[in-house]
Amino acid sequence: MSVYHEPVLVSEVVGFLEPGRGGLFLDGTLGGGGHTAAILAATPRARVLGVDRDPAAIREAERRLAVYEDRFETVEADFADVADRLGAALAGAVLDLGVSSHQIDEVARGFSFRPGSPLDMRMSGRGGVTAAEILNTYAEADLARLLREFGEERRSWPLARRIAARRRESPFEVSEDLVSVLEDLYGHRLSVQDKARVFQALRIEVNRELDSLGRALPALRDRLEPGGVLVVISYHSLEDRRVKNAFREWSRECVCPPELPVCHCRGVALGETLTRKVVRPTAEEVASNPRSRSARLRAWRKAS
């Protein structure tokens, strides 16, 4: 176990990937290297390319996994951008989406709503917009859209209006600036879940998370060797729905609209979904690692 991040569903990930087959595996969300460590430890026949946007995660995993240096390489990048650059086909790939415990616990990274946390939330720690810039510059309609779409916020318009009113007085800088707007809107009914949903919406927008996932899924599928396996662990329904729909569509023989009398599409399934039902952590895992409670794993195997 790593204090940096306790990996979730490790034996399930290894079970679906079957690293004993050997070959190159991609860990697109290296984090503290927990899943990569399990793949490398399972067999000397597996090599892993570990990818993360966060340079701190890359450094931590390289330090921790130095003993495997002849079978382990890292790349600092968005996992959506690496598939095209791979030299070899993949025996398997794993995406363990979202942020690591280390990122959440580091107040300076701005992922949590603990007081004093700067509204940053960039996984890479640089480039792009910060959460504060979004709150201070987005049009009300765009704020309302992202709060509704990415946070499933019921009161997206009133909240967007209050954000715009507040920034006219002073710009958003730290988490309590946003929390106080939420407190004004929700009063004593404001729950931790309400705050978490709004912070999640900003994080998704800052890091373009759904866009990365949407680009990565077909790109990784195309880089799998025949029989190769893609495993994705999601932490909220927006991600899980995309993964479920993609795996379902790839596993169908015919994807023609139902009204077409004759099939005009590819006419063959690209592979099979290995998880008929989504895989959740056991009660024991949730008890020992509460942050695993929302994890949902799906796996898909490319046709041989």
Ligand SMILES: C[S@@+](CC[C@H](N)C(=O)[O-])C[C@H]1O[C@@H](n2cnc3c(N)ncnc32)[C@H](O)[C@@H]1O
């Ligand atoms: C839940 S943690 C992964 C933990 C890891 N599986 C472990 O066992 O330690 C998610 C990691 O993925 C990274 N990440 C999230 N989205 C990414 C993306 N689109 N491209 C690259 N890295 C990403 C985050 O920076 C974070 O370090």
